[in-house]
Structures are given as C-alpha cells and as structure tokens.
Amino acid sequence: MVDTKKKILVADDNPAILDALKIMLEEEGYVVETTVDGVTVQDIKEPLPDLLLLDIWMSGIDGRNVCKLLKSGPATKHIPVIMISATKDIEQIAKDSGADDCISKPFQMEYLLAIVAKYVNKH
Amino acid sequence: MKGKHPKTALTPATDNLQKAINVKADMDITPLAFQKNSPAQSDESSHTPRQEKIIKLKEAVELTQEYTNEIISELDVTNEELTITRDYADAIIRTVRGPLLVLNKDLRIISANEAFYNAFKVAPNDTENRLLYDLGNRQWNIPKLRILLEEILPEKNTIEDFVVEHDFKDIGQKTMLLNARTLRQGPDKTSLILLAIEDITERQQLEQQKDEFVSIASHELKTPITSVKAYTQILGQRFRKAKDMKSVELIEKMDSQLDKLTDLIGDLLDVTKIEAGRIQFHESHFDFNDLVEETVEELQRTTEKHQIKQELQPSRMVYGDRDRLGQVLINFLTNAIKYSPHANKIIVSTLVDKDNVTLRVQDFGVGLSLEDQAKVFDRFYRVGGSDQATYPGLGLGLYIASDIIKRHKGRVWVESLKAKGSTFCFSLPMTK
Numbered sequence: 128m129v130d131t132k133k134k135i136l137v138a139d140d141n142p143a144i145l146d147a148l149k150i151m152l153e154e155e156g157y158v159v160e161t162t163v164d165g166v167t168v169q170d171i172k173e174p175l176p177d178l179l180l181l182d183i184w185m186s187g188i189d190g191r192n193v194c195k196l197l198k199s200g201p202a203t204k205h206i207p208v209i210m211i212s213a214t215k216d217i218e219q220i221a222k223d224s225g226a227d228d229c230i231s232k233p234f235q236m237e238y239l240l241a242i243v244a245k246y247v248n249k250h
Numbered sequence: 251m252k253g254k255h256p257k258t259a260l261t262p263a264t265d266n267l268q269k270a271i272n273v274k275a276d277m278d279i280t281p282l283a284f285q286k287n288s289p290a291q292s293d294e295s296s297h298t299p300r301q302e303k304i305i306k307l308k309e310a311v312e313l314t315q316e317y318t319n320e321i322i323s324e325l326d327v328t329n330e331e332l333t334i335t336r337d338y339a340d341a342i343i344r345t346v347r348g349p350l351l352v353l354n355k356d357l358r359i360i361s362a363n364e365a366f367y368n369a370f371k372v373a374p375n376d377t378e379n380r381l382l383y384d385l386g387n388r389q390w391n392i393p394k395l396r397i398l399l400e401e402i403l404p405e406k407n408t409i410e411d412f413v414v415e416h417d418f419k420d421i422g423q424k425t426m427l428l429n430a431r432t433l434r435q436g437p438d439k440t441s442l443i444l445l446a447i448e449d450i451t452e453r454q455q456l457e458q459q460k461d462e463f464v465s466i467a468s469h470e471l472k473t474p475i476t477s478v479k480a481y482t483q484i485l486g487q488r489f490r491k492a493k494d495m496k497s498v499e500l501i502e503k504m505d506s507q508l509d510k511l512t513d514l515i516g517d518l519l520d521v522t523k524i525e526a527g528r529i530q531f532h533e534s535h536f537d538f539n540d541l542v543e544e545t546v547e548e549l550q551r552t553t554e555k556h557q558i559k560q561e562l563q564p565s566r567m568v569y570g571d572r573d574r575l576g577q578v579l580i581n582f583l584t585n586a587i588k589y590s591p592h593a594n595k596i597i598v599s600t601l602v603d604k605d606n607v608t609l610r611v612q613d614f615g616v617g618l619s620l621e622d623q624a625k626v627f628d629r630f631y632r633v634g635g636s637d638q639a640t641y642p643g644l645g646l647g648l649y650i651a652s653d654i655i656k657r658h659k660g661r662v663w664v665e666s667l668k669a670k671g672s673t674f675c676f677s678l679p680m681t682k
Contacts, residue, residue, distance in 0.1 A: 141473050141476075141477065143474070143477035144473065144476050144477045144480065146477070147476075147477050147480030147481050147484065148480065150484050151480060151483070151484055154484070154487070184469070213468070213469045213472035213473060213476065214469060215516075215519060215523075216530070218532075219530075232472050232473070232475075232476040233472060233475050233476040233479040233480070233508065233512055234476070234479075234480075235483070236480065236483035236484070236487070
C-alpha cells in the first residue's frame with residue numbers, strides 16, 4: 128500500500144480498459160482519475176497527478192502529441208508519463224515522444240503495478 | 251528454336267548435286283566442235299563414244315535439274331520454318347499481357363506490343379524507331395534506368411525485377427517492374443534488347459492495404475483482450491486474498507489461454523512485418539544458457555506430461571535479440587510438446603564450438619516425413635495427413651522462427667524420423 132495517496136490519471140479511449148485499470152490501481156491504494164477524452168489531458172490543471180498512464184491512439188487525438196506537449200510545459204514536464212498501447216513499436220514511440228516508460232497491451236498486472244510504483248515513488 | 255540450321259537441312263540435296271557434277275566431270279567431255287570429224291552415227295544399237303557422251307551428259311543434266319528442284323523445295327521449307335519461327339516470336343510478343351519492347355543496341359525501339367501501347371496510352375507512330383528516352387515527355391529518361399541499360403545490361407545481359415517509380419505522362423504515378431535481356435541476332439551478332447515492363451502499382455497498393463489491415467486488426471483484437479486479461483487478473487488477486495486457491499487455479503488457466511490468443515495475434519502481425527522487411531531487432535549481448543533455462547522453466551509449467559531435460563554445455567555470451575530468440579525457443583518447445591502427445595520426455599541440448607552455438611530441441615513424437623521436413627519452415631505450411639490434421643495452428647510459428655534465425659545470420663534445420671520424433675535445431679554464429 129502507498130503511504131500518502133498518490134494520484135494517477137489514466138487516459139484511454141476504451142472504457143473497459145479504463146474501468147479495469149481503475150479497479151486495479153485503486154485496490155493498490157492509489158487515487159485514480161480516468162478520461163476517455165485525450166484532449167482534456169493536454170490542459171490539465173492543478174492539482175496535477177503524480178503519474179499519467181497514456182494510451183497512444185485515442186479516437187481523434189494522438190498520445191504522442193499529448194506527451195510531447197506535457198513534456199515541454201514547465202508546469203507539467205516533471206509528471207512521469209507511461210505510455211500504454213497495443214502497438215508493437217511502442218518502445219520506439221515512447222522514446223520519440225519523451226515518455227518515461229512504456230507498457231504494451233495486454234499487460235501483466237504485476238508488471239504494470241511495478242512500473243507505476245517505480246515512477247510514482249521517484250516523483 | 252524450332253527452325254533447322256540451313257546447312258544441315260540442305261546436305262542430302264547438296265550431296266546429290268555434287269554427285270551429278272562429278273558424273274559430268276568423269277566423262278572427260280571434249281567440246282563438240284572438235285569432234286565433227288568423228289564417224290557418223292548410223293547404227294542405233296551401237297553408239298559411238300560421242301553419242302555415249304551425249305547420253306551421259308543428258309542424264310547428268312536431268313539429274314542436276316532434279317536435285318536443283320530438291321534444293322529449291324528444301325529452301326522453301328526452311329523459309330517456311332523461318333516464317334513460322336518469326337510468327338511464333340511475334341505471337342508471343344503480341345499475346346503477353348504485359349508491355350514488351352524490342353530495342354536495338356542504341357536503345358531505339360524496333361517494335362512494341364499492343365499491351366505497351368495500351369498501358370502507356372501511346373501510338374506506334376510515336377514509338378517505333380524512336381529512342382526509348384525520347385518517348386512521351388522523356389518519361390523513361392530516368393538516371394537509374396540509364397545506368398542499368400547502358401552499363402549493367404551490356405555486361406550481365408539480363409536485368410531482373412528493377413523497380414521504377416515514376417510519374418508517367420498520361421497515366422500518372424506508377425510503380426513499374428522492369429526485366430530486360432540481351433539477344434544476339436544474325437551473322438553479325440547485333441544485339442537486340444527485350445524489355446518487359448510490369449505495372450505493379452496496384453499489387454503494391456493491395457500489399458500495403460493488407461499490411462495496414464493486419465496491423466489495425468491486431469491492434470483492435472488486442473484491445474478487448476487487454477481488458478479481459480486485466481479483469482481476469484483482478485479476480486485472480488481477489489481469490490488469492492480470499493485463499494480460494496481452486497478459483498485461483500481456474501483464473502490462471504484463463505490467463506494463460508489469453509496469452510495464447512495474444513501470441514497468435516502477434517504471429518499474424520510478425521508475418522506481415524517479415525514480408526515487409528519491417529521486423530525490428532533490439533540486439534544486445536546476453537548469456538545463452540540463462541535464456542534457455544528461463545524458457546524451459548516457463549514451458550515446463552505448461553505441461554505436466556512431459557519432463558523437459560536440459561543437457562547444456564558451458565554457456566557463452568551471444569549477441570542478438572534476446573526476446574526474439576526466446577520466441578524461437580518457445581516455438582520449438584511448444585511444437586515438441588504439441589507433436590509428442592504420447593511421450594513423456596523432451597531433451598533440450600546445446601553444443602558450443604569456437605564458431606557457433608547450437609541449440610537442439612528433441613521430441614519423441616509423431617515425427618516428419620522427408621517431404622514435410624523440406625517444407626516445415628514455409629509460410630502457412632501445416633503438416634498434412636489424416637493423423638496430423640487434428641493438430642491446431644496457423645502454420646506461422648516455424649516460418650517466423652526461421653526468419654528470426656536467418657536475420658541473426660544463423661542456420662535453422664530439422665532432423666526427423668516418422669513416428670520416432672523430431673529434433674529442431676538452430677545455430678548462431680559467435681560474434682568475434
């Protein structure tokens with residue numbers, strides 16, 4: 128369990144994946160906020176999340192651009208971004224977009240929780 | 251070639267003519283003018299030598315005429331054969347659906363077929379006797395093609411599957427596949443160039459559409475699997491917390507089936523990537539035995555029936571894509587398990603020498619016929635036969651495996667005996 132509740136924002140255009148991720152992370156003690164609309168992530172305001180789980184292809188918006196934007200904004204560039212996608216080239220995409228790490232879909236729960244814990248606690 | 255060589259065709263008739271000439275020569279003909287004083291011929295039955303000579307001469311003339319006729323008729327046959335051959339070549343050029351050009355050595359067009367005129371929307375008048383590069387809006391004046399026709403063709407005499415992408419006058423942006431061949435013709439051996447042009451624009455587009463489709467389809471299929479797998483794991487954790495181990499076991503089985511489904515989708519995607527040459531490798535140095543032991547441990551969990559024995563020689567560091575090589579090993583092991591349902595042992599061994607590290611996965615199962623051994627690494631190939639038809643699979647695993655090994659500059663092969671079992675092997679070169 129996490130000592131002080133860390134806040135995680137999850138952006139994915141698939142409601143079932145969002146639902147499952149929310150349950151998973153909440154059972155681990157995180158405060159989870161989800162959005163199916165990638166556009167809203169571009170202009171997140173205070174209180175900022177401690178970590179962003181970001182899908183790449185989100186109905187009309189490209190996760191790569193969202194990531195680049197956040198990583199170039201002074202207020203948001205410190206937020207760890209983990210890209211999550213079923214695309215096979217995810218490693219390259221994550222690197223090119225300046226994301227901190229990536230997880231490919233479908234994922235092992237233990238692996239996802241380990242990655243999240245690693246970056247949340249760094250922050 | 252169908253036509254006979256003129257010299258051999260005429261030999262019998264020419265020989266006969268020569269014989270006739272010899273007969274004439276043998277007669278030692280004295281010009282008639284010098285024989286005026288010879289005794290007159292009165293007796294019909296007894297010919298004077300002069301009469302004899304005349305008769306022989308007549309015979310020789312007749313014979314010569316006969317044989318000359320024979321030669322003429324044979325010449326006609328040869329002519330006819332030549333016409334047939336020319337018609338034959340002409341018919342081929344006109345029949346092929348792909349555009350075909352016949353050029354002389356200066357790259358001037360001697361003839362073109364109907365398909366060429368149709369494909370490039372041009373008329374014979376604008377084509378024949380003109381230089382290839384001057385056609386249309388000089389659309390064939392492509393630097394790479396010039397090098398090919400002017401430098402490579404004279405040396406190699408053939409060009410195979412050269413791709414030209416060009417914005418052609420009247421027909422727009424196209425991708426053409428060119429094949430060319432030099433022909434040496436006639437007594438002075440002047441060269442002709444046959445140039446076949448194939449429009450592969452549509453095929454290429456279809457190929458690309460297929461790749462895109464598979465890529466999108468696999469992404470779409472993975473999305474629901476992701477959520478199902480996530481829910482499955484959440485349930486698993488809840489059962490574990492409640493110490494309901496029977497349910498945990500069921501959930502784990504579900505989870506491993508989901509992994510199989512994911513692997514199948516991965517295979518489909520890999521195949522399109524192999525075809526497009528887009529499979530990417532992330533290479534590094536790693537301990538080979540570590541990978542073997544890890545993979546064997548993972549696969550041992552999937553079978554209760556088989557004991558996977560390891561006979562490993564001292565390990566070496568190998569340079570390559572660890573995950574992809576692991577994928578090959580998983581493929582060999584799952585096949586070994588799948589195709590030896592009545593056996594209880596699988597042997598994984600390694601051989602290390604100064605140049606290579608070789609891995610062998612031996613099973614004691616159904617084995618492969620020689621015919622199947624030759625094709626087992628082919629794409630979509632599945633072992634045939636009634637007893638084999640019951641084994642599931644897409645026929646992609648070994649094809650992908652062999653591509654991965656080949657891309658590591660290694661070798662992949664199988665040794666097998668029907669009903670005795672198979673040993674699948676690969677060897678990787680040691681990097682110096």
